[in-house]
């Protein structure tokens with residue numbers, strides 16, 4: 277079995293939109309030539325400012341979106357090359373937890389129906405009694421009293437709803453779970469409980485997580501490695517949470533986070549300048565207009581993600 281469960285190989289994703297009332301279509305690149313291995317059994321965090329392509333990456337991972345270019349391979353299989361039936365079989369092994377799990381669930385479903393729905397969608401045959409038993413087991417695994425199964429989502433708190441979202445993701449016994457801002461809409465204390473639950477499930481079930489978040493403190497706490505994205509591209513892949521930041525963007529981003537530990541707290545640096553438009557990408561480094569180290573080369577030549585002696589970084593002038 278390969279150490280890599282999921283691989284993005286030169287993946288790009290474009291979106292088109294109408295330009296003005298009489299204008300033609302114009303295209304923006306939300307994910308740009310991304311090559312990334314997601315190692316089995318680890319938590320890979322994806323961070324970056326709003327609009328940098330994190331959610332698009334999450335959807336590409338599960339083939340909820342098709343890449344415009346490149347390949348997304350799960351367990352070595354290019355998802356775009358699978359028949360619909362084979363893709364459905366693969367999807368059983370890869371699930372997603374959304375920020376708001378109930379945005380995609382029928383509000384007239386009971387909690388039990390919501391947890392059992394993946395069995396129907398994926399054609400997993402169970403008698404009603406077996407399905408009920410399984411739903412109770414997964415609710416318990418997600419830290420919920422199975423007695424809640426008869427209730428409706430609107431009768432649950434935010435944290436309980438997210439636990440139902442997690443139970444639903446577990447129902448098909450996946451290997452990979454993509455977590456797209458799973459705690460972003462929860463209170464801090466509930467957030468901590470959900471993260472503790474996810475950490476426990478990962479150990480117990482040997483899961484792999486792709487964890488999308490804009491919360492840098494949380495990513496540093498929960499993830500084994502961190503992918504830093506900027507305008508659709510991975511600019512640095514930190515192999516551990518204490519690895520030195522070599523891309524000027526990573527350093528500014530990390531320094532702009534508020535750290536609870538006063539020992540580790542640095543002077544907070546605000547990110548200045550605007551992110552270039554994804555409709556009109558600059559020819560060189562997309563971070564150059566905001567970077568104090570930018571040279572003429574940075575404006576002219578796009579840096580590629582190269583594995584230096586330390587770890588992959590896409591910068592002409594990486595920091596020591």
Ligand SMILES: Nc1ncnc2c1ncn2[C@@H]1O[C@H](COP(=O)(O)OP(=O)(O)OP(=O)(O)O)[C@@H](O)[C@H]1O
Nearest residue numbers: 291292306325326327328329330331332333490554
């Ligand atoms: N379906 C779509 N149609 C057109 N543009 C889209 C679509 N989905 C995403 N985009 C655009 O792609 C870019 C990346 O969006 P994405 O949601 O992936 O970013 P993000 O990093 O997850 O942002 P946030 O943290 O705010 O959720 C944005 O400019 C967004 O407007």
